[in-house]
Amino acid sequence: MSKYVLALDSGTQSSRALLFDERGEVLGKAQHKHAPMLHPTLGAVEQDPRDIRGCLFASIKQCIAEWGGDTSQISGAALTTQRNTMLATDAAGEPLCNLVSWLDRRSAGIDSEPSSLIRLVLKAMGKNGLVPRLLSKSVPRQWRESAPQMLERAHWVAPIEAWLHHQLTGEMALAPGGIAGPWPLDTKKRCWTDSAIMYKLLGFKHEWLPRIVEAGQLIGRLTPEAAQLCGLNSGLPIYSCGGDKQAEAMGAGVRLGRKDVAAVSLGTGSSISVPWPKALTHRKYDYITMASCEPGSWSLEYLLFRGIWTVRWFAQELGGDLISESDISGEPVEALLCREAEGAPAGSDGLLTWPRWSPTLQHPHETGTSVGFRETHNRGHFFRSLLEGIAYDLRRGLEIVDRATGSPVKTLAVGGGGSRSDVVVQILADVTGLPIRRPHSEELAARGAAIVAAAASGLHPDLETAVETMVPDAPLVEPIPENHRLYQRIYRRAYLPGLKILRKTSDALASAYRI
Numbered sequence: 001m002s003k004y005v006l007a008l009d010s011g012t013q014s015s016r017a018l019l020f021d022e023r024g025e026v027l028g029k030a031q032h033k034h035a036p037m038l039h040p041t042l043g044a045v046e047q048d049p050r051d052i053r054g055c056l057f058a059s060i061k062q063c064i065a066e067w068g069g070d071t072s073q074i075s076g077a078a079l080t081t082q083r084n085t086m087l088a089t090d091a092a093g094e095p096l097c098n099l100v101s102w103l104d105r106r107s108a109g110i111d112s113e114p115s116s117l118i119r120l121v122l123k124a125m126g127k128n129g130l131v132p133r134l135l136s137k138s139v140p141r142q143w144r145e146s147a148p149q150m151l152e153r154a155h156w157v158a159p160i161e162a163w164l165h166h167q168l169t170g171e172m173a174l175a176p177g178g179i180a181g182p183w184p185l186d187t188k189k190r191c192w193t194d195s196a197i198m199y200k201l202l203g204f205k206h207e208w209l210p211r212i213v214e215a216g217q218l219i220g221r222l223t224p225e226a227a228q229l230c231g232l233n234s235g236l237p238i239y240s241c242g243g244d245k246q247a248e249a250m251g252a253g254v255r256l257g258r259k260d261v262a263a264v265s266l267g268t269g270s271s272i273s274v275p276w277p278k279a280l281t282h283r284k285y286d287y288i289t290m291a292s293c294e295p296g297s298w299s300l301e302y303l304l305f306r307g308i309w310t311v312r313w314f315a316q317e318l319g320g321d322l323i324s325e326s327d328i329s330g331e332p333v334e335a336l337l338c339r340e341a342e343g344a345p346a347g348s349d350g351l352l353t354w355p356r357w358s359p360t361l362q363h364p365h366e367t368g369t370s371v372g373f374r375e376t377h378n379r380g381h382f383f384r385s386l387l388e389g390i391a392y393d394l395r396r397g398l399e400i401v402d403r404a405t406g407s408p409v410k411t412l413a414v415g416g417g418g419s420r421s422d423v424v425v426q427i428l429a430d431v432t433g434l435p436i437r438r439p440h441s442e443e444l445a446a447r448g449a450a451i452v453a454a455a456a457s458g459l460h461p462d463l464e465t466a467v468e469t470m471v472p473d474a475p476l477v478e479p480i481p482e483n484h485r486l487y488q489r490i491y492r493r494a495y496l497p498g499l500k501i502l503r504k505t506s507d508a509l510a511s512a513y514r515i
Contacts (some may be wrong), residue, residue: 002075005225005459006063006232007450008056009443010081010164011244012101012268015056017063018443019074020403020450022459024470027443028067030059038098043105046098049087051162053167060230076457077222078449079168080247081161084181086139088154089206093166093406100139102181102269103358107136109202112145118201126470130284133361138182140203159414161243162210168230169220169238173211176291177299187298188279188480190214190291195291213240215293216456216463236325239456242293245271245301246446250293250452251444252413252437253471255463262398262409264428264436265444266418268308270390272397273299274409284362286400293452300404302397305358307390308418310368311337313357314383338423340380341387346430346483348381352494354502363503365510371498387424388487391431392495398432413437413474415444430483431491437474447471 009016014033017267019028019374032055033107038046064071084102087095113119122132133142139401143151156162159177165171174500184204186193191212193199199206213219219238227234241247249255249263279289279298292299306313315322315333322333329336356368370385402408412434418424419438428434441447451466453459460466 002072002073002457002459004069005450005453005457006060006074006077006236006442006451007446008060008077008079009244009247009444009446009449010052010056010079010160010212012085013084015059016443016446017056017059018446018450019067020447020454020470022454022469024447024450024472026443027069028063029443030058030062030066032056032062037101037103041106045101045103045105047085047101049095049099049163050100053164056164057226060232064231071231071233074232074236075459076237076239076453078241078453078456079161079164080241080449081140081159081164081178081459082446083159083178083243083245085160086158087160088143088150089156089158089163090153091155093156093163095163096153097113097147099160104357106142107133108138108141108145109136112141113190113201128364130362133364134182134285135201138202138204144203154397156210157204157208162354165219165238166210168222168226170223171211171220173213173219173240175215175242175293176212177215177246177293179212179225180243180290184209187281187291188274191225193329214295215240215242215291216452218456227456237457239453241449241452243290245273246299247294247446247448247452248292248415248444249273249275249299249413250448250467251413251446251450251471252439252448252474253467254413255292255294255467256297260407260410261344261437262401262412264394264412264414265416266308266414266424266428267416268307268309269303269305270394270416270418271301271303271413272394272401273301273406274401276300276405280404282400282404285398287404293448300401301489302394302400303398304355304390304393304397305360306355307394310355310357310386310390310414312476314386318379318382322492335421337379337383338421340378341384342380342423344378344381344384346480347486347490348372348385348388349377351377351381352490352498353382354384354495354499355393356502357387359405363506365506366503367506367509369502384423384427387427388431391428392487392491394428395432395491396496409434411435411437412455413439415439425477426480429477431487433479433484433488435479436477438477439474440472
């Protein structure tokens with residue numbers, strides 16, 4: 001009888017492979033970092049798909065080799081990936097372009113719209129109207145302007161999840177939860193829409209789109225070619241899972257039936273999400289609704305596009321003098337900066353940061369800023385204020401989701417790279433005033449994929465049993481009452497009203513530069 005499942009997790013920064021047993025113990029693990037992102041033009045953020053495939057396959061092979069067990073005992077695998085990262089390929093699945101990252105800030109112009117009627121309506125709404133901005137983020141509309149010949153050759157236009165499935169199994173397919181951003185998706189029905197106008201508005205053709213396979217169902221089986229490259233048995237079942245944020249929630253045990261628990265992802269993009277039994281829609285997209293990793297369940301998600309990314313940015317740009325210490329101690333620069341942040345008091349001695357490093361759909365000119373600088377502040381104060389700003393923003397997102405559901409969250413379960421830091425997790429608990437379940441491993445997305453594969457392959461009889469068995473108990477981080485009271489005052493009196501002022505100032509600055 002098979003005893004193991006393989007979890008594959010391809011994120012923004014790296015690809016990982018982890019082997020789990022039926023109890024949720026990690027028996028093998030390997031990770032390969034992706035090549036640096038590409039920035040061919042202003043606002044462009046791209047990645048080499050072949051590099052990501054190579055990193056994923058190398059991680060699988062290394063994981064299996066280091067484990068050294070009988071691969072015939074692996075019952076199945078599931079893949080979770082970064083979302084809203086896409087490419088175009090030919091009929092054989094060969095890339096015609098680089099991956100367009102979810103961090104990409106390019107947009108399509110209104111004048112390139114071929115329909116005179118649609119063009120007229122969009123111009124009447126204004127280029128900064130919500131609908132024109134949403135449509136401008138459609139990558140096929142952008143390609144229609146910048147790469148029309150490439151678009152004519154396209155056979156598939158697919159998210160990275162579907163393409164990696166194709167490289168593993170020969171099937172261009174993905175879970176409904178792997179589709180984020182401006183795609184012609186019927187979120188409620190968890191399938192491609194049958195609305196012709198949606199395809200026209202977004203610039204898609206139905207024949208370009210990969211097959212949607214419900215979470216927990218079979219995508220396909222590992223091809224002999226992929227098996228040889230990965231060190232696995234040909235024919236290994238690959239099951240549908242979905243996006244990394246939903247997989248993280250599953251890995252933390254957050255699923256239907258636990259409506260008072262929210263999952264917080266402290267990753268490149270930081271998010272807060274709650275499971276819900278139906279798809280809800282926010283007219284201004286203050287939160288998004290995604291299909292979760294279990295059928296009949298959706299995830300209501302608030303996303304700070306550049307969350308822990310800003311921590312890495314700070315370390316790279318302002319922590320250069322710590323590199324030698326990092327090399328000696330083996331601790332990353334971010335960890336050393338967290339130690340400096342611990343030396344600053346809650347509230348950072350009056351320094352407040354709004355971490356709006358990436359403009360939102362609703363506020364395209366929004367920028368980040370810090371207020372309250374004094375000569376007594378040092379780098380530790382600034383870094384702590386950045387961590388506090390991320391926590392304030394996630395608290396705001398929590399309030400938005402709470403209003404949508406009418407069911408207040410009482411506990412948070414945290415994952416992602418930022419969850420490794422004691423100070424980051426404590427600040428989040430203090431700002432929100434909620435206790436936080438903090439798993440021993442931040443690899444929650446991989447654990448979520450393993451849970452899906454375990455239930456789908458029969459390693460466990462159902463998803464509920466898989467979660468109960470494979471999600472270990474996590475220690476609880478309680479908020480510090482006096483810190484929470486201070487953060488409550490700062491959040492209400494300064495952070496929220498300051499956000500409105502910041503947006504007006506950003507709009508004025510953009511106008512001054514004629515952006």
